[in-house]
Amino acid sequence: MSQASAPGAATARAFPNLALVKYWGKRDEDLILPVAGSLSLTLDAFPTTTTVRLDPGRDQDTFELNGAAATGTAAQRVTAFLDLVRERAGATTRASVRSVNEAPTGAGLASSASGFAALATAAAAAYGLDLDTSALSRLARRGSGSAARSVIGNVAIWHAGTDDETSFAEPVPAPDLAMVVATVDCAAKAISSREAMRRTASSSPYFVAWITSTETTLTEMVAACRAGDFTRIGQITEAHALRMHGLIASTEPPIRYLQPRSIEVMDAVVALREEGVEAYSTADAGPNVAVLVRPEQAEAVAARLRDVVGPEQVRTTGAGPGAHLLSGTEVPAAAEASTEAGS
Ligand code: DP6
Numbered sequence: 001m002s003q004a005s006a007p008g009a010a011t012a013r014a015f016p017n018l019a020l021v022k023y024w025g026k027r028d029e030d031l032i033l034p035v036a037g038s039l040s041l042t043l044d045a046f047p048t049t050t051t052v053r054l055d056p057g058r059d060q061d062t063f064e065l066n067g068a069a070a071t072g073t074a075a076q077r078v079t080a081f082l083d084l085v086r087e088r089a090g091a092t093t094r095a096s097v098r099s100v101n102e103a104p105t106g107a108g109l110a111s112s113a114s115g116f117a118a119l120a121t122a123a124a125a126a127y128g129l130d131l132d133t134s135a136l137s138r139l140a141r142r143g144s145g146s147a148a149r150s151v152i153g154n155v156a157i158w159h160a161g162t163d164d165e166t167s168f169a170e171p172v173p174a175p176d177l178a179m180v181v182a183t184v185d186c187a188a189k190a191i192s193s194r195e196a197m198r199r200t201a202s203s204s205p206y207f208v209a210w211i212t213s214t215e216t217t218l219t220e221m222v223a224a225c226r227a228g229d230f231t232r233i234g235q236i237t238e239a240h241a242l243r244m245h246g247l248i249a250s251t252e253p254p255i256r257y258l259q260p261r262s263i264e265v266m267d268a269v270v271a272l273r274e275e276g277v278e279a280y281s282t283a284d285a286g287p288n289v290a291v292l293v294r295p296e297q298a299e300a301v302a303a304r305l306r307d308v309v310g311p312e313q314v315r316t317t318g319a320g321p322g323a324h325l326l327s328g329t330e331v332p333a334a335a336e337a338s339t340e341a342g343s
Contacts, residue, residue, distance in 0.1 A: 009053040010125035011330055014117035014323035016103055017042040017149045018179055018282060018290045020237040021218045022244040023158065025197050025207065032145045033167050035201075036214035037160040039221050040149045041177050041292075044320030046103035048114035051331040052082075052126040058094045065099050067334045081116065081143045082123060089127035097123075098331040116143030117150035117323040125325055136323070137168040153322035155225055157218070174225040174233070176319070178295040180279075182305045183313040184261045184287040193285040196248060196255050203252040210247050214240070230294060234280030237292050238269075241282035248285075259287040261309060268308050272301060 023038035055062070063070045063078045070078070078097055086092060097119065103111045120140035124131050131139060133151060141148035141158075148169045149156040155174035161167030191199075201207055217240055224232035248255050262283060269281040269291055279301045280292045293301050298316040306314045 007128065008126060009051065009330070010122045011049065011051040011326045012118045012121035012125070012323055013047050013049045013326055014114045014121065014150045015043050015045070015047045015320035016111060016114040017146065017156065019146065019284065020233065020282065020292070021214065021221050021240050023145055024244050024247065025201050025211065026145070031164050031167070032141050033163070034145055034158070034160050035211045037158055037218045038149070039155065039157045039172065039218060039225070040146070041155055041179065042150055042153050042320045042322065043179060043317040045181070045315060045317040046114065048099055048101045048111065048118045049326070049331055050097060050099040050115070050118040050122045052119070052122040053096050054093045054126055055096045056093050058096070061094045062096045064097070064334055066101060069334070077143065078119065081119060084139070084142055085123045085127050085129065089129050091127050095123070095126065098333065100331050112144035113146040113150040116140050116147035119143060120147065120151070121323040121325060133322070134168045134170065137170070138164060140323070141167060151323045154319040157222060172222055172225050175228040175230055176295050177233070178293050178298040178316060178318045180291040180293055180298055180302045180305060181315050181317060182265045182289045182291065182309045184259055184265065184289065184309060189257065189286050191255055196251070196285060199251045199255065200247060204247055204250045206247055206250050210243070213243070231278060234278060234292050237282050238280040245283065257285050257287060258283060262287045262289050264308050265289040265305060268304055272304060277301060
């Protein structure tokens with residue numbers, strides 16, 4: 001579609017997802033093709049809301065995150081992503097991008113997933129690209145791999161694929177799931193997942209086994225989801241997360257994202273199971289722990305975890321929607337956004 005027919009501005013919202021079968025490692029850095037498929041639950045908390053507005057008067061994109069001008073890598077990743085969108089739209093006009101992210105950025109709560117899913121959805125609309133869900137998932141993937149899954153609501157499988165066309169996420173039927181998120185530390189992590197994935201691929205002796213075993217695990221997980229087998233979904237989730245953290249610890253020099261308090265939360269989850277409450281922990285590339293539960297048990301599990309990490313640090317979430325456009329809404333410009341940014 002030509003730029004002349006583009007609406008020029010659009011706002012989209014997307015939610016983070018937590019992987020139940022993890023994505024860790026790329027076989028193509030530029031296209032962001034993963035070494036294996038993965039599967040996740042999109043949450044209904046911590047959304048990113050993003051407005052993209054074409055700005056013909058500028059010779060550079062601008063990116064504002066939570067009311068403050070973003071620079072460095074964050075701004076470069078946004079511009080590189082907009083370049084992809086412009087290339088497809090046959091456009092050259094720069095854009096102003098404003099995002100409000102309600103998750104602690106960089107702490108393993110997949111803020112890049114909600115961020116790039118929202119950006120892909122808003123930018124495609126602002127530049128007049130008419131993309132179906134698979135194409136949007138493929139586009140979001142180019143910003144951050146896990147963003148491919150946040151385009152889809154509830155449970156999504158991201159097919160590893162063999163090229164740009166075949167690597168996208170789609171829904172998987174699953175029973176009702178909820179997550180209790182225990183925030184252990186919301187400081188930005190010292191080593192990005194992108195960098196840590198590179199180190200894993202180049203130095204872990206277990207990397208090949210990780211790739212082959214993850215494909216087997218994924219097949220088993222899809223079967224468990226389709227069968228509505230909560231227990232098996234939980235067992236696979238917990239085992240695969242610890243396997244990923246073991247893999248990450250096997251790099252040279254080693255990397256460790258979990259903190260002593262993360263392990264305390266995981267132990268509390270094991271204790272809950274011994275008491276008959278089915279709960280299973282997972283953690284992405286950070287110290288925060290998410291606990292997979294049946295929705296009706298979320299409150300009981302949250303109450304227990306509050307004893308471990310403190311009352312303010314626990315949040316229950318359900319399954320959330322895929323990335324979507326918001327009509328008639330705009331993320332306010334910095335001057336007006338100061339209250340939201342400080343929250
Ligand atoms: C541990 O999607 O953030 O959360 O593709 O390099 O942007 P890039 O990585 P990213 O990695 C997420 C890794 C993970 C596991 C997962 O979400 O599957």
